[in-house]
Amino acid sequence: MSDDVPELSADTLAALAAFRAEQEASLTNENASISEDWQLSQFWYNDDTSRKLVREGITTALKNVQNSEIPYIGCVSSPTLVRFFHETEEYKSGKFHLRLFEYDDRFGLKFPDEFVHFDYKSPTVLPPELVGKFDVIIADPPFLAAECLIKTAHSVRLLGKPDVKIVLCTGAIMEDYAARLLAMHRTEFEPKHANNLANDFACFANYQTFTL
Ligand SMILES: C[S@@+](CC[C@H](N)C(=O)[O-])C[C@H]1O[C@@H](n2cnc3c(N)ncnc32)[C@H](O)[C@@H]1O
Incomplete structure (x- = not known):
């Protein structure tokens, strides 16, 4: 071995192999969480918030059917949210269809049946068979910027039925945009994250929510 190339100890190599195995397992094991990538503005909900959003989504979808x-x-x-939808009796008994529109392809490995690659920067690039199909949409755009919400709202409108019920989780500072773009009001529900966020986070809806 050349003097210039640092050699890794057996312990370090073993630790690296274990880390890689853990990462791979997290992609295929439904219950293992995928690490947050802050470049993609990933901040995961805690379990309680996930379950509350899922309960609202299912209640609304079944009430309006x-x-x-x-x-x-x-x-x-x-x-x-996908993992928490999977936990429900309604999912297990086929009471609703579920799709995930997400940029991070790691979720395509984890949820191959639901995953649709989606980039808010190309809001009209959507599978034609899913346009106009959705009764309920829960959205949490990556950036607290008008451009991001305007484009995400465009996709949400295209995907939704004319009377689509929309729940939006985002920074409280986006309230005016949420009202103007999607006729939304702020609900009392405060979404919480697994790792605390400094931003004031809020939940908006374009209808009278049932459980939030
Ligand atoms: C603020 S996080 C919301 C995650 C949510 N709190 C959760 O626990 O599922 C923003 C999400 O937008 C996704 N994202 C990042 N870049 C995106 C893009 N260009 N288009 C669409 N989604 C994107 C991230 O991968 C992440 O899932």
Whole structure:
């Protein structure tokens, strides 16, 4: 071995192998969480917030169901929720369809049945068969910027049925934009994260929520 190349000890190599195995397992094990990538503005909900958002999504979808149609629920940039939807009896008994619109392809490995690659910067690039399908959408755009909310709102509108019920979790400072873009009001519910966030976070809806 050349003098210039540092050699890793057996312990370090073993630790690296264990780390890699853990990362791979987190992609395929439904219950293992995927590490937050702050470059992608990833801040995961805590379990209680996830369960409350999921309960609202299911209650709303089933209350508004027309005839015997199975409703569609969409998660836009809110990948944590999928695992919690999977936990519910309603999911297990096929009471709703679920899709995840998300930029981070790691979630495609974790949730292959629900995952749709989505980039808010290309708001109209959506699978044509899903346009106009959704009864309920829960969105949590990555950035607290008008451009991000305007484009995400455009996708949400395209994906939703004309009377789509929308829940938006984002910074409280986005309240005016949420009202103007999606006719939303602030709810009393305060979403919480697994790792505390400095920002004042809020939950908005374009309808009278049932459980939040
Ligand atoms: C603030 S986090 C919301 C996550 C949510 N709190 C959860 O626990 O599921 C923003 C989300 O937007 C996603 N994201 C990042 N860049 C994106 C892009 N260009 N288009 C769409 N989503 C993006 C991130 O991967 C992340 O899932």
